Amino acid sequence: MDWDKLRIFHAVADAGSLTHAGEALHLSQSAVSRQVRALEESLNTTLFHRHARGLILTEQGELLFDATSAMAKRLDAAAARIRDSEDEVFGELRVTTTTGFGSLWLAPRLPALYEKYPDLKIDLMLEERVLDLPMREADVAIRMKEPSQADLIRKRLMAVRMQLYASPRYLDKHGLPEVIEDISAHRLICQNPSSAQVGAGATLVQELMMQDLRSTLTVNNYFGVLQAVLNDLGIGVLPDYLTQDFPNLVRVLPEVESVEVPVFLAYPEELRHSKRVAAFRDFVQDEIISYRKQLREQALN
Structure with missing residues (x-):
């Protein structure tokens, strides 16, 4: 299949509109339409139902969109690894954790991380839903239980009651x-x-x-x-x-x-050598060490 046509199909399916996809791709609506039509002809199937309010994927279109979504995530992962081959720590890092831990413990400590790495762009996703790290819904997770997904590097940080x-x-x-x-x-x-x-x-x-x-x-x-x-x-x-x-x-x-509730930090095996992940992991571990030290001092006083 033509990679360029797949890229355009993915943008249209994601946007639900030829016009919006064209804007994102810097192509005219007619050019986008031609590429989608050519892809449908090459597959001998219809990928979209056309409605006045926009485009809706057919069953065949949904199957292809699942495939292109997986491809896009793998490409993002590859791009992240390429960027992390540089010496400096920079770029986007998607971190997920619970609303409570993220807002009450993690976020107040992030100024120290940004002071050390001012070019980081952290996307902090706070929700109780467990995001799929191998599918790159996030780069790093801090979870209130040991992750069960395969191909994850995990480290126990502390315990909470x-x-x-x-x-x-x-x-x-x-x-x-x-x-x-x-x-x-x-x-x-x-x-x-x-x-x-x-x-x-x-x-x-x-x-x-x-x-x-x-x-x-x-x-x-x-x-x-x-x-x-x-x-x-x-x-x-x-x-x-x-x-x-x-x-x-x-x-x-x-x-x-x-x-006791164990707290784990986890990230995909493929990000083992990511400098951004390493910087965040080391920052969290240092903060945990400081936290434990302060607790010991409070217990002695």
Whole structure:
């Protein structure tokens, strides 16, 4: 098959429009149309249903688009490896992790990485969905469990536990619970047990919900839970990595916590020699070492 025609077909399928594809490719609409028609003739099939509102892939078109999408990702990976053959660390790095960890732990530390590598362009994708690293939906992932996908390089970074925290002002006003049954007299702030989150956190929340709670506030991520706790709304279920950046939070009911949640950094085997990935990996590991050191110092004080 003609590679140029496949490239044009992919752009049209991605844009859903001859006009938009032409703009992206710097070609006229008629030139794009001719190339698509020639590809259809060479395959003896129809790739698009033509509608007034745009183009829709036929079943055969969807099969071809899946193939060209995979090709595009492999080409992106090859281009990334070529760029990383240079001595300098620069270019785009797509990093995925959970909303809570990304917004509350990772993002506040990124200035140190940018100071060292000012030409990096980080695309930080925060979501609970596990992106497919071998298919290059992202370059690097920080996950709250060990990745199960093959062909990934993985490193355990640390372990996290979900614990109970409140602000000093809230506790001054409402008192400090001494046993778990006392939680019923307080407002519990947590993620909804049915929302996407690590299993350990969901299990702890379910156990707390079994108490006769007077009031609750559920949020779909830890950033929202933290904001509610900092604004004196109640006692929140939060990951313990927050204690480094929010030392004024008060641990409530120290015996109540989730089981340990491992945190892993992972990236595709094909990016083993990527300088951008190595720079990000080393940065995260250095920050983890600093985090652990500070925790030890806090424990001694």
